[in-house]
Amino acid sequence: MESRLDRMVARLATQRACLNHAADLMGAVPGPILELGLGKGRTWSHLVQLFPNRDIFAFDHSLHAPPDLTPPANLLLLGDLRETLEKSKSRFGGSVALIHADIGTADGQGELGDTDLELACFVGDCAAALLAPGGLLVGDREMRPAGDLAFERLPLPVAGLPADLPPWPYFIFRFGNA
Numbered sequence: 001m002e003s004r005l006d007r008m009v010a011r012l013a014t015q016r017a018c019l020n021h022a023a024d025l026m027g028a029v030p031g032p033i034l035e036l037g038l039g040k041g042r043t044w045s046h047l048v049q050l051f052p053n054r055d056i057f058a059f060d061h062s063l064h065a066p067p068d069l070t071p072p073a074n075l076l077l078l079g080d081l082r083e084t085l086e087k088s089k090s091r092f093g094g095s096v097a098l099i100h101a102d103i104g105t106a107d108g109q110g111e112l113g114d115t116d117l118e119l120a121c122f123v124g125d126c127a128a129a130l131l132a133p134g135g136l137l138v139g140d141r142e143m144r145p146a147g148d149l150a151f152e153r154l155p156l157p158v159a160g161l162p163a164d165l166p167p168w169p170y171f172i173f174r175f176g177n178a
């Protein structure tokens, strides 16, 4: 049985591997990036390293990242996603290259609670309005139902995942045709 530390290692390594993979998959798809769930700013800082020339908009209920991992005010959207992301549709609709959603409230395993499930579905619906053709939706929840023709579920990368731990659940979807 894995320790809590093993699970944390698996989660963080999976996130890093999936974001690195997304950078390869996105290729030349233009557009900004949306980071849903700024949290402590860990994955945001990795996105900044991967995409130094793109605008990366970070969303969260409230700011609890340390100052050196806090995005500039013009790239920070605070408030409940159900409002901030909904409003973003008119600003970004059809132009976003990558949405990374790290919004889980539990530790990412087991059954999703009703609130998590509802939020995951909401994010998936918004992603269909926000993403550019060929854009990616990457996240810790299965935000699109199987068989959704607008999205293609892509396999997780192999590189960068710890060989001695079970895979952490993560999801990569490509929207429309590149």
Ligand SMILES: C[S@@+](CC[C@H](N)C(=O)[O-])C[C@H]1O[C@@H](n2cnc3c(N)ncnc32)[C@H](O)[C@@H]1O
Pocket (backbone or CB within 6 Å): 036, 037, 038, 039, 040, 041, 042, 043, 044, 059, 060, 061, 062, 079, 080, 081, 082, 102, 103, 104, 119
């Ligand atoms: C797992 S943490 C994100 C960790 C972060 N990506 C990192 O690497 O440090 C999840 C974040 O999602 C945010 N969140 C969850 N539900 C939300 C909602 N409905 N609206 C806005 N933020 C939400 C929480 O406040 C929390 O900071």
